[in-house]
Amino acid sequence: xxxxxxxxxxxxxxxxxxxxxxxxxxxxxRAGARRIAEPSRRAPRFDWVAADFSKLTTVQAWAPLLxxxxxxxxxxxxxxxxxxxxxxxxxxDGPRALIAACEAAGVARLIHISAVGADEAAGTDYARTKAxxxxxxxxxxxxxxxxxxxxxVDRAAFGGTGLIRALAAFxxxxxxxxxxxxxRPIPLGDLTAAVVAAQRPGAPSRLxxxxxxxxxxxxxxxxxxxxxxxxxxxxxxxxxxRALAAPAxxxxxLLGRLGWSSPIRTTAMRQMDHDVAGxxxxxxxxxxxxxxxxxxxxxxxxxxxxxxxHARLWFVRxxxxxxxxxxxxxxxxxxxxxxxxGAVAILHEGGYGRWAGAVAGWGALLDVxxxxxxxxxxxxxxxxxxxxxxxxGYLIAGTLSLPHYxxxxxxxxxxxxxxxxxxxxxxxxxxxx
Numbered sequence: 001x002x003x004x005x006x007x008x009x010x011x012x013x014x015x016x017x018x019x020x021x022x023x024x025x026x027x028x029x030r031a032g033a034r035r036i037a038e039p040s041r042r043a044p045r046f047d048w049v050a051a052d053f054s055k056l057t058t059v060q061a062w063a064p065l066l067x068x069x070x071x072x073x074x075x076x077x078x079x080x081x082x083x084x085x086x087x088x089x090x091x092x093d094g095p096r097a098l099i100a101a102c103e104a105a106g107v108a109r110l111i112h113i114s115a116v117g118a119d120e121a122a123g124t125d126y127a128r129t130k131a132x133x134x135x136x137x138x139x140x141x142x143x144x145x146x147x148x149x150x151x152x153v154d155r156a157a158f159g160g161t162g163l164i165r166a167l168a169a170f171x172x173x174x175x176x177x178x179x180x181x182x183x184r185p186i187p188l189g190d191l192t193a194a195v196v197a198a199q200r201p202g203a204p205s206r207l208x209x210x211x212x213x214x215x216x217x218x219x220x221x222x223x224x225x226x227x228x229x230x231x232x233x234x235x236x237x238x239x240x241x242r243a244l245a246a247p248a249x250x251x252x253x254l255l256g257r258l259g260w261s262s263p264i265r266t267t268a269m270r271q272m273d274h275d276v277a278g279x280x281x282x283x284x285x286x287x288x289x290x291x292x293x294x295x296x297x298x299x300x301x302x303x304x305x306x307x308x309x310h311a312r313l314w315f316v317r318x319x320x321x322x323x324x325x326x327x328x329x330x331x332x333x334x335x336x337x338x339x340x341x342g343a344v345a346i347l348h349e350g351g352y353g354r355w356a357g358a359v360a361g362w363g364a365l366l367d368v369x370x371x372x373x374x375x376x377x378x379x380x381x382x383x384x385x386x387x388x389x390x391x392x393g394y395l396i397a398g399t400l401s402l403p404h405y406x407x408x409x410x411x412x413x414x415x416x417x418x419x420x421x422x423x424x425x426x427x428x429x430x431x432x433x
Contacts, residue, residue: 006032007030007073015076022196030048031043034051056094079267081256082256103140103141109142110143112133122275145205148211153187156188157307162263169311176223176237183276184214185222186213197289209287212280213292214293215296229298328368340360380430385427
């Protein structure tokens with residue numbers, strides 16, 4: 001296969017694998033993503049271009065990205081507004097301009113990756129805007145194909161599949177909300193094979209194809225199968241009442257608006273309740289590719305120790321960030337408040353004299369600032385490293401001025417060592433994709 005294809009969302013869970021599959025098929029890859037510094041290091045052979053749909057809202061803005069391109073695969077999708085994500089920009093404004101630019105540039109083929117349940121009846125902004133994207137594509141003069149996969153599964157896990165694995169690895173029992181929602185999972189390798197096949201001469205055109213896998217499994221069954229795949233002992237699946245789950249969904253919505261994207265959000269729940277299985281469109285036969293069931297996919301993809309770690313740490317990481325941030329914030333506030341006289345007295349004991357008040361004040365302020373800064377999503381890893389370095393500084397100063405605290409029965413110096421390890425854990429697990 002020859003020619004240049006532009007893959008949009010090429011840093012995403014689906015888009016990165018689509019780009020790799022097309023490259024392996026012989027296509028020249030132009031890869032678009034909002035931020036390209038990190039993905040360009042992972043795939044340096046691709047021609048990376050910045051492609052932020054919130055900024056690419058005119059034909060003129062898209063023109064440089066489409067130069068020399070004969071096909072476009074759009075893998076961009078946003079679950080819910082917040083943290084710089086906009087369903088309107090990602091699903092309507094950007095695609096409308098993209099379609100017009102493709103028509104103007106004479107791009108031969110547009111493949112749009114949508115999702116099952118992307119219709120008005122779902123009652124979410126995600127589904128409404130996704131449906132509008134599909135109408136824009138359908139109304140274009142392009143040679144288009146819309147693919148609507150069900151739950152996409154792979155060795156890698158992101159978003160919803162990461163959450164399901166975490167629920168499967170939950171200690172003692174696996175909590176689920178509902179549990180009867182039916183998936184027809186499609187392996188990511190089958191989806192990418194379909195995209196590659198859709199670029200070949202004679203491939204289906206101007207069709208919308210739901211892409212369910214051949215095996216239907218409920219949410220509860222999916223969790224049980226994943227738990228077995230991880231090699232963990234069987235555990236009961238506990239169905240959580242929706243009323244009890246509502247606070248968690250509200251917190252997930254709030255975190256999403258603050259930039260902490262989470263699959264535990266009201267949109268995800270509504271979409272699961274509406275439709276995550278799709279209808280059989282004969283997509284595999286139409287595109288000439290094979291389609292594997294979920295059980296077969298798990299059997300052909302043995303879990304590794306990394307998979308087990310990821311599943312078990314999925315809930316541990318946010319708890320660690322919350323604990324670490326509150327530790328620094330609260331200790332700073334205590335120093336400013338009821339602990340002020342004690343802090344100053346300790347510094348006097350260490351020989352700081354008239355500087356004791358200033359050192360206590362600046363130290364408490366640093367604690368408060370770092371504690372709050374840890375919760376700012378783009379800063380988390382760097383702040384965790386700063387916390388670790390600041391603690392090293394505290395220990396050096398404390399050892400020089402108050403060395404006997406190392407053998408104090410309450411262990412004031414020894415107790416900060418586990419906190420330093422927690423800082424390093426938070427920093428080391430910051431990668432999202």
